[in-house]
Amino acid sequence: MEPKIFISYSWSSSVHRERVRQIADRLIGDGIDVIIDIYDLKEGNDKNAFMEKLVVDNSITKVLVMCDKTYAEKANQKIRGVGTESQIISQQVYTKVEQTKFIPILCDNDENGEPYLPVFMSSLIGIDFSTPEKENENWDQLVRLLHGQPLHKKPKLGPRPSYLNETQYESTSEPQTKFNALRQALLQNKKGVAHYRSDFLESAFSYLDSLRVRAEPESTSYEFLALKIVQDSSAMRPIRNLYCDWLLLEIEFTDANELADVLTSFYETLLILPTLPAELRSFQMNWFDAQSIFIYEVFLYSIALMIKKGAFKLINEVFTSHFLVQENEFSRHKNFVSYDHFFTSSNTIQHALSQENRYHNPVAEFIKRNADRNDVTFSDIIEADLLCFAHSCTNENINWYAAFIGYAGYYATSEIFLRATQHKGFMRLKDALGVESAHAFRAIMQKYQDSDNNIGYANGRGGFNYVKLMNLDNLDTLK
Template sequence: MEDSKHQEPKVFISYSWSSLEHQTMVKDWADRLLADGIDVKIDIYDLKEGDDKYAFMESMVTDETVSHVLIICDSQYKEKADTRNRGVGTETQIISGEIYSKVQQSKFIPILCEFNELNEPILPTFASARIGIDFSSLEKTNKNWEQLLRLLYNKPRFTKPTRGKAPSFLNEKADIPSGEIRAKYELLKQSIFSNNKNIKLFRNDFISSCIEFADALRVREQPNNDTFPEDILNTINKLKVVRNFLSDWLLLESGINHSVEFTESVTNLLEQLRILKSRPTDLSRFSDDWFEAHSVFVYELFLYIVASLMKTERYDLLHEIYTSSYLNPEIERFKGYDYDNFSSFYGNTKHAGRALSKDMNFHSNAAEIIKREADRNDLTFNHVVEAETITYMMSIIQLSSWHPGTLGYSNYTHRSPFFVKAAQHKNFQKLAIITGIKTVDEFKQIIEKNSANNLFNYSGRSYGRTPITKEILNLDYLDSIK
């Protein structure tokens, strides 16, 4: 809890009577501080005839209820302070003694009114190393007034976050450098900005570097049973660099490139991601459990791809993703099963549960991991939940299998913002582009028919409720407002 002196700031203003103009300016600042709720102590208001001005100065500087002392610094103040001349000189002796004897030195704040020919602030010697606030002109005063108020009220614009625990993957002996991905991304980004005719080559190089990085982290020998749960989490954490760079790329290019070639690059990427979930071709002895880390990674990345395209409003590309067929990895193909739909990107892990919690069973370990790894400001966990809502909707429409684990973290009355907005006709048209269903009546009929008796394929026991498809999709209100 904050100190009361910070909740109700009390300020003493120390200044030199340099001129009537300077005194008037300081008085205006005092009045402005008072108007902003600051308890101001200044001689022109608080020192009366018969008072001992030196006792007043000392009491103001040493008073523990005074949270801050504003030192109004100009050339006259510096001269009197350095020569210990008159009233300012007396204050200087008291202030400098306080500064060098007290641990909490932030009580004394220089207000910078003048700068020398080298553009250095004119400060008394005792405050020469202290950081001040620039009030050297009317424009600077207005610009930096909020900074002063935040300081006095102890309400900084930026608050240092709480230090967390060191990531567990740092305990591992070696790591795979991701510098190549960054280098390839920077080349691609410059190519996008300059509309380079060779953009396809740069994009392919970038995507290949991401896939190669992820492939190098695939399990190729029997894991240690004791460390395997933690190994899964470590691998997913390492793969986050791929998730982030691919998301950055889509956020950058998808909003400006509507070419067929770009669309194909996205669907081709998804096909390559599908391979990462399967066993490497050079393995003859294996267990499917070995590949759980990449199963979760592909699931997570698919949702981030959807979230990125939702943010750039590429509803046409989302339709392509949800309606395309994806060539299965060669080792998983057999007659009649050469291709699969988007549901093949879903993934989960049973073994990571022991590393996630010793006391709690999560209904979806993968969703819990995705939530913990959601640390982007531009693509938050809420964006991921919305992406999974869209994906789950498409699985209902296409009668595909998709377990919407992240929706378990939304409250009972949750409705996706996208579907709330789809109550307006113009926004329902965006939904129509994604689904390929043109009318709201047809959309409702398909959803209600396909989800009958199976609104959600889980009980919600870990979260205390069962979400309802109609509510999440805002089904009763879609396309109801013109």
């Protein structure tokens, strides 16, 4: 039987009520069906009947009693609400010698450091949530208890409660919860970080997978599909942000070689998103544009974050990796691809941008409009795109189209290339690009500048000054 719990608490203050709600949401994210008045007691319901039913209901596996000072006082004095609820609970406690259904959650301590508990629960062993630190420290204990799982087993994910399906898209609270657990594991150097990571990545991918097209759209017009791209991209943006937060943590706490392998697997999993699900028998390629744009965007954000964190060798690991694409309707066999496979284009999204202005690369404009993070600005995305292009120029088997170069400005110079004026800055750039020397790289890019090839026509108005953009004349000229 899957865990289904009831939370009993006092409306002590708005702060306490909000904390209880957050705990409920976090439990839901960990696969536990939570019954709580905030969500389940509606206008016109009988409060007493609601309380009594849920406390004695055999389908309720556990009752969490949020014990703070106000709860203890109201229970002891049998004041309405909590008083009525506590009487029902106390009857259960006193009439059953062996009981494990009622779990005190110790939210508050007195001046002597002792937890506030109602008299009828004074002999029960509780779980200490008296501070945020204690809550995080003891969270796994509570989750494992509610799932009835041994300590060495990961809790089983339960079904998502139906009352959360209020919008077209599922809530991202579960991936957020899994990320919070992973963050605490990394910060506290817990054992089993790989399991926390897997839990988070699987949860995030499950959410993304739920947005894949599995039935023919209501309309296949460009206007309809463009609107769907916008809506689906908006729904996926919280996951994009979680991925960014995750990578920032991993770069700081995880060994670079291990992280390179993790990222390879991560990118390979994302490549499943724009492939054809088994449910579809016919399709159009642009039905999956939202997923393709998401992968492209996440890849650029990850390169931008690696630049900001100085993880240049890790960037080279990504640039030189090959990613296994699973067999699907688009490709009848498994094959390996380079990072240029993450690039995508879409004419469909143009119909959601403007009726008057025609963009040379509508996807770049769309990503620009969605660039709403403070730690990764659109300028950082332009720089990441330029670095990908620079690397592709040094490898004839990789073709990366510099879609964002038109936003840089003809006379602009990217910071990573500007800092490469100094030798130490160039050595970082060298680590990322894998070039032999500034002279060798300069010669390669000068060839592109001289040929003024089509890759330079990113905005349809003419070529770009690679000499200026990449600071070619000044690379590695200062100590």
